[in-house]
Amino acid sequence: MLDPLLLTANVADSAPLMALVGLGDEPAGLLPARQQMALSLGWHIILACFGVAFPAMIFVMHLIGIRRNDPDALLLARKWAKVSAVLFAIGAVSGTVLSFEMGLLWPGLMGTYGDVLGLPFAFEGLAFFVEAIFLGIYLYGWDRMPPRRHLLMVVPMAVTGVLGTFFVIAVNAWMNAPVGFDLVDGEVTNVDPWAVLLNPDAFWQFLHMWVAAYMVAGFTIASVYAVGMLRGRRDRAHRLGFTLAFAFASLSAVVQPLVGHLLGSRLAETQPAKLAAFELATETESPSPLRLGGLLIDGEVRWSIDIPYLGSLIARNSFTKPVEGLSSFPVQDRPPVNITHLAFQSMVGIGTLLMVAAVVFWVARWRGRDLLERRWFLRFAAVSGALAVVAMEAGWIATEVGRQPWIVYGFMRTPEAAGENSGLWWLLGTTAVVYTLMTIGAVVVLRSMARRWRSGEIDLPSPYGPEAQRPHGSGASAPEEAKQ
Amino acid sequence: MSLAVVVAAALFVGVLAYALFGGADFGSGFYDLTAGGTARGAELRTLVDHSIGPVWEANHVWLIYVLVTWWTAFPETFAAAMSTLILPMLLALLGIVLRGASFAFRKYAATLGQARLFGAIFAISSVITPFFLGAVAGAIASGRVPATGRGDLWTSWLNPTSVFGGIIAVGTCAFLAGTFLCADARRSGQRRLAEQLRQRTLAVGAVTGITVFAALIPLQRDAPTLADGLRTQAAPLIAISALAGIATLVLVGIRRFAVARVTALVAVAAVVTGWGVGQYPWLLVDQVTITDAAGAPATLQALLVAVGLAAVIVLPALGYLYKLTQSESWSR
């Protein structure tokens, strides 16, 4: 779990739920499959954000370098490209894990709806193909291609990363608001795979995720440079790196609340029970208040701050239209309320904070005050990356847990999708270990890269290559053995 | 040909491409593993970095293509295969994850100790992973994946056909990688390295070729449907494979590495296609045919659109990548 709040919420949620479901009738594969899905997706999505947003940032940095003949920018672009090589590799393998998991964990879903939801995945595959191809060309193209053509190789990466996001989000949006088939006597018929793509819910959800990816990558990279500046490294490259990344992040942070609001205003129609959980609305009240914080304990809302009218205003764009309360839904159709509510509010709270921070920074700069001279601002910037990641994970938890008990909203309950495989616990344990090791490996390697760059190395030759292995000055190689 | 068969063919093209190109990437792990100590293996390991570095992620996407096409076009068989073959699938997946991550980590590791650790993980997982994928193929081809319910968790992939499938997969990967690495070493002017690789490639090629033909004997009893197909409709492919394999050995022997790459690809492609043609029209042998396994026709049509787009968008880009990496200017 991400934060202690969510942990408490989870405990508060699960007590009545367990009593209700009576663990006995759930398939053995359900609980481990859920945990596995949350772990592997929650991990992949962070790297995916870099896959989506990093190419665009590298492009701009590289462009500045070429246009202004700026050696600092060119060097930064080169370093960012090396960092992205490491991140993309683990992003790609963790994405592969997901492709296997769709079938391994959710045979009921894939067996029944595979041909309805599969098409976006096929297009996603295309997008990643193109992304991986140009990644290879760009990374190895340094000093091997004419500079302008080399720069152009980033463009397909930046575009296909975004397209890939759209396709994969279309699947998730379809789970939230299923379209493109009819259910006749329990049989799926009239399948229209294109409907899954051409679906307004997919568009809004995608837009929100795209912007989130730019926020996550932008704030995280800015954080790295903020830490450097706090430690007294105030050279031009640090300022340039910070400013570009923070600019991307700021732009996204400012539009994100609007996009989120537009996305949320669809919920009253598509998933009212989820909206009720987001807003912690137990009863249908007109007008509905906005509830800040609070937990639902034994059917009572405790410790919340209620602001009258604002709930209706935000969720329904109206002074009177109510948010439908949880009491309008049968108990077995309600999501776990507390975790959904708190996750949602963590996301919105952090989103608002980051937006304010971005506005403050640029307004101050415009008025001639440089907040990079202020330690309090740098400290805030240093944690902004982590905040953005938490906001994004919280958003996903709100979305996914808020959809429960449905895997395909209104059509298939999550237990129906799971298999009877209790051995999945082993898989979960192994995944936790492997992902922990992979995280450690990535951190160790990235930090050592940064350390070597600080000490003035540029190319980072591998320690096992012939250069490093050859005794100094012996010139052991035969003349025709060209240097690598 | 029905729509379902066309889609199955497109799916199989993905299997083939992954076996050839993804396979060659995996196979280079074999030479990395057997390159010897740090000093002795320095050149070879750097060559491996250099020759698979730019392409492995792109080649890897063929696997994703196969998985998504499979579950979209033939959803129930995908669910069936995943539940029966969960163990080899997960082991292959583990290998894929470890291979990719440790390959990237090794390249940028700061110390020799770290590079050694990551390198060992990379090389070992590269060698082992194809075994599990080959075992999966063997399980399907020998009719051990039931269309409904769940087959045996262990014997479904620990049986003569699967074990031979696994060994052949490991061997063909190493064989392909060998011919490619020989050509790469030659192109970058490393004669000694090319010579060292040449000998190993010859050994691997001979062993793999013998294994492929030895496997035909136990197949008669263990996978009669497939064996039957191999003797009839797929017989020409097996013959082509034998000829191309021998030609490759001769070409590598006389150091014509560039052409040997082509014949090696032909030899392996013919074996893999032989399996596909041999088990036609079954999707899961003795259980469901391709036509019966197909999902909604509208989805199959849409998939063909995706495949068409792949042909016009992905293939040229992929060709460009290969052209660059196989060209003189990129060898330095």
Ligand code: HDD
């Ligand atoms: C940096 C990340 C980030 C930030 C700052 C925000 N969000 Fe968000 N939100 C996400 C990242 C995210 C996400 C990527 O995690 C989700 C999960 C599914 C999705 O498409 O986006 C999401 C889901 C999500 C949903 C659920 C949609 C559904 O279940 O169908 C709503 C209603 C909002 N968001 C609304 C907002 C509002 C009003 C914000 C105001 C500040 C906000 N989000 C900031």
Ligand code: HEM
């Ligand atoms: C396109 C993207 C995604 C798809 C297609 C997807 C699909 C799924 C599926 C099939 C399940 C299991 C069924 C269910 O519990 O309803 C699930 C559950 C879950 N997913 Fe997602 N997911 C996506 C993104 C994410 C991300 C990025 C996260 C990040 C944290 C996430 C977190 C979770 C969690 C926490 C659950 C468990 C919910 C519960 O059972 O209580 N998902 N998702």
Ligand code: HEM
């Ligand atoms: C069920 C959900 C998901 C599945 C099955 C999935 C699948 C995959 C696969 C197979 C890859 C590897 C492609 C390669 O080899 O290069 C990948 C990478 C990637 N995925 Fe996911 N993914 C999922 C969720 C997401 C989400 C929600 C996003 C949204 C932003 C996303 C964005 C990406 C990106 C950008 C990459 C490229 C990796 C990189 O270059 O770092 N994925 N994904």
